[in-house]
Amino acid sequence: MAERPRRTDRERDTLAPADEIEPKGNQNAVIESRTACTSVDAGAGTGKTTTMLVRLERAIERGDVEPDDVLVLTFANEAAASIRAAVAERLDSDAAAAIDVYTYHSFCYRLVREYAYYLGYSPEFEVVTERKRRRLVGRLLADNDYGFAAASKHDGSPADLTAAVDQFIGTMSQENVTPDALQAALPPVRTLELCHEFVLWLERRADETLSFDNEALRYFNREEHVEQARESLIDYGKLVSYCREKIAEAPAAFREAELVRDVDRYLRVLQQCVTNAIETLSLDDPTTKHLPRALFGNQIWGTATSRIEQTPFGRLKHYVEFLRLARHYTDVYADYHDALDAEDALDFDELVRTATCLLDDTAITDEITDQWAQVYCDEFQDTDETQFSLLTALTDGPDRPDLLAIGDKDQAIYGWRGTDREGLDRLADAYDDHEAIELERNFRSRQEILDLTNACDYGPQSSKTLREDGRTRGTYAEADPPDRVVKVESDAIPGSTAAGVATTVSRLLNGAAANVPQRELGDIAVIVRTNRHAQAIADALRDQQLPYEISGSPRGDVSPGLQTVLSYLRVLVDLDADAHLRRVLLARYRFTEDDLATLHGQPGSLHDAVMAIDAERLTQPDRLERVRDHLEQLERFRDVYPLAGFLRRFRDLTRIEWFCTSEERAEFDRIERFVEVYDTDGVIQSLSTEFVDALAETLQGGDSDRTRGTQSADSVDVMTVHQAKGLEFDTVLVPYLSDEEWCVDGDYVERARHRLLTAALDDDVDSPLCADLAAETVGEEWRVLHVALTRAENHLFLFGSEYAYDGDETELAVSTADACLASDIEWSVAGRRMDLWASLTESFERVREIYPETVVDRTDEIAASASESPGTITYYADYGDRPVEPLETREAIETVHRLGRLLRDGQLLPAADAASYGRPVDGRDSAGPGGEIQVPGSRQLSALTTETVRFPVETLASTTELPVAMRHSYSAIDTHETCPRKHYLDHVVRAIDDPHPTSAAGSEATETNGGPVPATDDPASRIVGTVFHDVAEEAFHREYHTREAWREAAIRQLTARDLLTHREAVLACIDRYFEASAPDIDRPVADWEPLAAELPFSLEDVVGVTGDVVGYVDSIRRRPDGGLALLDYKATTERIAPDDAVQIALYLRACADRFDDPISAAGYVYVGDVDGPRVDLFERDALPSWDAVRETLAAVDEPSFHETTPGEHCRRCPHRSLGCGPDEHAPGRAETID
DSSP, X not given: OOOOOOOOHHHHHOOXXXXXXXXXXXXXXXXXXXXSEEEEEEOTTSOHHHHHHHHHHHHHHHTSSOGGGEEXXXXXXXXXXXXXXXXXXXXXHHHHHHSEEEEHHHHHHHHHHHTXXXXXXXXXXXXXXXXXXXXXXXXXXXXXXXXXXXXXXXXXOHHHHHHHHHHHHHHHHXXXXXXHHHHHHSOOHHHHHHHHHHHHHHHHHIXXXXXXXXXXXXXXXXXXXXXHHHHHHXXXXXHHHHHHHHHHHSOHHHHTSHHHHHHHHHHHHHHHHHHHHHHHOOTTSGGGGGHHHHHHHOXXXXXXXXXOOOOHHHHXXXXXXXHHHHHHHHHHHXXXXXXXXXXXXXXXXXXXXXXXXXXXXXXXXXXXXXTOSEEEESSGGGOBHHHHHHHHHHHOSTTSOEEEEEEOGGGOOOGGGTBOTTHHHHHHHHOSSEEEEEEOEESSSXXXXXXXXXXXXXXXXXXXXXXXXXXXXXXXXXXXXXOSEEEEEGGGSSSOHHHHHHHHHHHHHTTOSTTOOXXXXXXXXXXXXXXXHHHHHHHXXXXXXXXXXXXXXXTSOOOHHHXXXXXXXXXXXXXXXXXXXXXXXXXTTOOOHHHHHHHHTSSSOHHHHHHHSOGGGSSOHHHHHHHHHHHHHHHHHHHHSOHHHHHHHHHHHHOGGGXXXXXXXXXXXXXXXXXXXXXXXXXXXXXXXXXXXXXXXXXXXXXXXXXXXXXXXXXXXXXXXXXXXXXXXXXXXXXXXXXXXXXXXXXXXXXXXXXXXXXXXXXXXXXXXXXXXXXXXXXXXXXXXXXXXXXXXXXXXXXXXXXXXXOSTTSOOHHHHHTTSOTTOOSOTTSSOXXXXXXXXXXXXXXXXXXXXXXXXXXXXHHHHTTSOOOEEEEESSSTTSOEEEEEHHHHHHHHHHHHHHHHTTOSOOGGGOOOOSSOTTOOXXXXXXXXXXXXXXXXXXXXXXXXXXXXXXXXXXXXXXXXXXXXXXXXXXXXXXXXXXXXXXXXXXXXXXXXXXXXXTOSOOEETTEEOOOOSOHXXXXXXXXHHHHHHHHHHTTOOSHHHHXXXXXXXXXXXXXXXXXXXXXXXXXXXXXXXXXXXXSOGGGSEEEEEEEEEEXXXXXXXXXXXXXXXXXXXXXXXXXXXXXXXXXXXXXXXXXXXXXXXXXXXXXXXXSSSOEEEEEEEEOSSOSSOSEEEXXXXXXXXXXXXXXXXXXXXXXXXXXOOOSGGGGGOTTGGGOOSOGGGSHHHHHHHO
């Protein structure tokens, strides 16, 4: 099969000189355009950046413009860096350096700083980042009594309230809505309160008469039930009429308010919905009994109504309630602007607006605009209203610079940030001398891929028709063409979608894919919609031992080691960042708790204390001196070196990588790549708060991150669509193509409240209550899909399934509910409906008619391959003349796992001190009696000869007592209390267990998080506890919130471990967990917000203990009252008294400073069969003191083989052959008794 040559990264990035480039299609029109404003809508892969740079280069060569008269603007630092690098490759160094290349914000920063005194600012004014804005909002809420706590939907949590107000301020700022404009546009508080009274009346009536408290609706199986339900709806309709009458009787000032008129009109619409629902109720369709409570009570959280995402009453409720909140939030918004003025600071939006004001100031406009003759703006589809105003102020006018604005309307995917997809079109209205050009000739993707994107239903928005360069539509370039577009029905393949993707990747890599040549790791990318999808794909690839790299953090968090790096950098830009400095002192410099307490007792910030305190007051003064020296040097480096030079010296000086895991150390290469692109920005080139914030966002990743992903040559790349924008890959797999994964929201209106408010402020929207606010966001989701599809060069694989909006026979259908909506309502109860897979399938079929050989459905092949053995691995038992034994892949993996367990337990024979097991001395074959592979089972003393060891055996005779390296987990403590000898054997020397010649599958305790589960006499109980803990951890990381999801996870884990005999016991534990509640707290534990699961800790420098104390905390949750709770799950049948809860006391000590908020409660959650309440929360005073805990740890720190405590636990002890237990539990006797 002929295949387009795959380009290297260097070939992708290198641009040919302008005189070697032959413009094609409309590219020449762009290059030669002489209009004052040229707007270019350039499709994906059409060479827009190359075209822009060739135009720039030729203009300089012709003498039309000097390099220092050119300004290039773009959005992200990565884009600015790539443009600067491309310019440097094309032009001589002096010309390239003379061209101004900025991001929007850095350009505005330059202007405002140059004219700071003119504006009344200091040139050192502060730029407030999003992180600083949130802190400022939190301070305002803490310092002022705004009196709207009752209006908040958040349970009084300061963090939740701060986040809500911060989101409101950010949204209004992006929409260019000032506090004054909001205060003028929003109705008075009294008007909103009265409208809210109507909402409360309707909600109470629905709860009383339209819910399942109404027996007619609950049973709904007789005609009288239908009549009673209709009468309830009629009564509800009468209440709606009563509300309208109250409006008509109200004073004119209230009645004529815009909001009240809109509510009145909508109540009339609501009456029509009630009438339609009355007519729809029918015993022929039992699901219609859900219509009243769903449509008019907004009760859409149950399974039967899960397909409904917005309702007529829900729309009214959320609209009025959020207007009330907005009225109150506006006061904070106004104070926020006052605080910025008082602190001589600007946030990013205000920075752009201030720069625009400079350009509108006739006294200095010419002085600014005369600096440039031509302005080039890349990615113009991502401009928002303030940036559009900035550009028109800079370039619109007879004596202003010419503007080339280039972008792709089909890739406008940042609408959530206020960007305007139609910005390119609006340029025609803003400029008299304007030319619009489209680029549709594609130089990246095959025509089959392009036709699929061309044929997609993008809704009311238009899209360009992309064409492959040099190919006639409907023809093949090869005699035997490979697959170009492959469709896979996810529901038809066994296992999960992620497993199907991993199987496909495996087949691509080993050349087993049907009609696709063998691919390399660097050729393949899996592009997904969300980080949750990325994590699932990563897990599946890992299960198949396939190398992968995820751009950003798959769960949106940062690992502890990298968090320490970020904290260190943040300390260097904010000396008052005490929490971050504390983390650095603990994690990097290993300060003790006592020394930290001494430092915190000093006046001023923690940084001040570190620099001023007498070192001799600390127990480890040398560490303090090292910190001081490092901070002083780093602060000097910060002020002298650019980012790249600073980072290199930061790593050399602190050696911080040695305090990170191997996976975290690998991330430093990614940090360096980020620094390379960030350091090319024209303004901010040294360490700054902005850089640290940007780096944190990059490491954290996100579904909507502007940061571009990274491409690797030796791994399969996994990234979200937003991260993939601007990249291209030979082979792309796009899974999870279903409405359920792309646009189903639950309660859509609650998530679209800011859009409701924006619509209320928009004069072009007649009624926010009736308008379809989802149309634009659905359009953006289609554009997100367009970006994903057009990343593929040669091969595109689609995995999807259709989402049933009408559900099954027990669910209320979307079509049924939509039929009840009044004609004035423009929206659907489905919220953002795409019909994604159905539309893609239709497009696929149309394209397959044109290209039947290369556009194919491979569902059957992928489904069949899921159960196939993926091949064999050649396992070299030895070298040279030793035998070679082919292994099936699964057998090889099992062998590797077995060898790994032996290595972990210290039993595996190292090559340097082992006798050969590949070929016996007598030369016979090394296979066992049954032909099985011979794997070393344990260390053999016979191998310890002077010829086969790394050091002479004689040296062992002269050794003195060797210190034992130990780590004290809680399970080690528990074992020590049971039997010191067992502790010595299990946790100190890791002795092998007695042989189990007849042990049943699953009889051995598994391990969790690198440590054995706590000791217990009952192996079954041990297994049940282990599986429950693992399910709880999986539920946290994969965000399982329902009992059903937990039970599915448990069955999956039990099946994988061949432990289904314990199914009922594990499921019973899960049921008890969901029933568990604490005294005096209404909400069950399962509804408390989870913050961490299986949280690892390590306590160092414990007095009297030479090793580290390590362990895992089962769960950290936020209680309904806002406090943090530390919880430990117990699957046992016995309760633990507070004075015996050494474990809880230890955990509290370990987690004392892990969270911003203190832990206010701690205790056990009993998921075993115990009597009484299932949650015991203890007062701190009732727990063992730290001295008592430390004494226990100290006892463990002195291991003893000679000390034993015989008892019933010896019955199940794995070391019974030593004979230290009671006679009745001797090995032979024990088996007989059993």
